[in-house]
Amino acid sequence: MRPSIEPSPVRAGDALDPDPIIRFDNVSKSWGSNQVLKSLNFDVRPGEKVSIIGPSGSGKTTILRILMTLETPTEGTVTVDGDVLWSVADGEKARETRQLRQTRRKIGMVFQQFNLFPHMTSLENVMEAPVHVLRMDRKEARDRAADLLNLVGLGKHMSHTPPQLSGGQQQRMAIARALAMRPKVMLFDEPTSALDPELIGEVLNVIRNLAHSTDMTMLMVTHEMRFAEEISDRVVMFDHGRAVESGPPERIFKNPLEDRTRTFLRAVLQH
Template identity: 60%
Template sequence: MDTKHPLVLPEGGPLVRFADVTKRYGDLTVLDQLNLDVGHNEMVSIIGPSGSGKTTVLRVLMTLEAINDGVIYLDGDPLTHMPKGNGLVVANEKYLRQKRTGIGMVFQQFNLFPHMTALQNCIEAPIQVLGMNRDEAEDRAIDLLRLVGMYEKKDQHPSRLSGGQQQRVAIARALAMRPKVMLLDEVTSALDPEVIGEVLNVIRSLNSEHNLTMIMVTHQMGFAREISDRVCFFYAGKIAEQGTPDQLFDDPQNDRTKQFLRAVLDAN
């Protein structure tokens, strides 16, 4: 039982908190006592070399993988653990299912259901998981497909859509659950260069017009600089440096950050 971490966070605290979070795969430590807070309506970009733990941050927050130590909190309540007596115990599947409805994730690969139309992809989870009636789910899905510029394609199956169109449907599908936080995992990496812009435009509008809390793992440095409130540079499972985009990109302090940015920006 974990008695070191609080049962709930004080009111007015961060929307997401990683408290001393460690994730190991055998002998390999991928997240090393990570501490990270993300505020309400904050847009945080995570950058860093391959193998630095970036995507693992999103996967453990989505509860796709269990952590080994520490606690993750969502909106003040423990996410990876649940209260028992005066401490916290590892959450069971029922608790996780309830809590993860507050998190939406968009993956590198679009992961749409191939046998469903764009509209059906967006109404399935609200009906099955949230218990929403079909008419309400369809109304919400149509609004969201309009938002991402995919209303005209609502009756098309994924095989009839381009990669950029599929990714925009995937964003609408995640939003249909009305998540408290959206996780974006390299959402442009599987796209052809000419359609990357259309997906970035959708994320840009979500950020500027809808005040969503978002955590984005990306290799798109220019986009991270433009859209983020804060950029975190990950190295060896820790945040080696973080700051505003101007601080991190114009005046990095950490040698690893400087080395990474030189390599990435020179390559572009």
Template identity: 60%
Template sequence: MSPDTRPAHGKDPARPSGEPVRLERVTKRFGDRTVLDGLDFSVDAGRHVTLIGPSGSGKTTILRLLMTLAEPDEGTVTVDGERLFPASGKQVREVRKKIGMVFQQFNLFPNMTVLRNLTEAPVTVLGMSRDAAEERARELLETVGLTEHLGKRPGQLSGGQQQRVAIARALAMRPKVLLLDEVTSALDPELVAGVLDVLRDIARSTDITMLCVTHEMAFARDISDQVLMFDQGRVIEAGPPEKIFGEPERDRTREFLGAVL
């Protein structure tokens, strides 16, 4: 199955064109278990695509491939028109710069201030000047509502605040694609809403391409242009959120949504 991740009404001319993410015939195995099974799909530029499905269905593995934390056994992965897999080590490193990811865990540098957490990679990896990186970091901290905390270290922040710093840090690299992997799963329930509100604002106010794995179905319905239902390493149903959540075609999709909604 090769799902069309464009909305039913066609491409929005205000959004950028192209396909920042394309997977072709991608297979990934862990031992005898096939996690991705000849997977084909692409994401149009500026679209927000959410992957849903049961645990172990292959959703997070896709993000790990795009982050180069794993390699496919078969098939090709392309980001912004450039080959990510298979490719040379140098090519992989260059393409990887176009991808940002926010993990379940915050993965902040505990010995650095919030500001330094945002500026370190742009300076050392992208070669930005320290002044330009700090200006960008201050703008992003304002976006996520943490300007007053820029001089603190992660241990002085709540879990929700740390995750907002992690979101800002990913955006500081000006990625073409932002990957979100269950970004609220490690948070206390009362902190989830604030993080999701930040992501909603980013989805609505920027043209960044977003690929999201989440069990927060209301959030998925709210921000997504397209929802892909995964089961046993394949996309079994794809469509706009109103269709997937309102009138799913597959029994497996209805069964899954009945369990999580």
């Protein structure tokens, strides 16, 4: 039986609550004796914007890394858009399959570090994966890359390489690169944590515009509490590998039900 986590609200115009696009069923992850996720049951609905908050080491980033197939769960099942990404019986090692790779293509991720090709221009960085992974025609990939760089405010920097750009510009390029793969789900792993304070706003503005102007599913691990409150349909509080509390941002931030959530928010919001 799945432990109760408050479901996300039905979006305006939906006749029925849709099937989740992301589903974790009894997912655990351990490194030796350190259990990072503990029988996690967690769903995200299509088009939903979900922020994951909680202390360092609570398992937040591990969720994203499992979805990106950068980590293998120890046990449990993960499905994305109706397709199995991971299915691991206790003690059985998961294997990479063609289906896993195809399902993985539905997901884009923006990391804390930018992971750009330093010798390539902005345009080439954004074109690279569509051409070599999606086998997209180079002209189509170039046109799409130019559109996306304009979208993130880098239209005047298409010929610049990453070392010629600020950290905020590099992270915006990384967002454009992830969008170029036409993902159904976008993951953000503390996308402003490596930035100087004066550059954080420009990256948050891009994410804010995506959240408000697209129906893309977005899952974000963040320490930017006010930003999470502003853009999220739902906020999930994690602690010690478990979802402690889940609900609309106005309730989580103003009237949390769990003591652990209240303690965490008092600590982070007083700074």
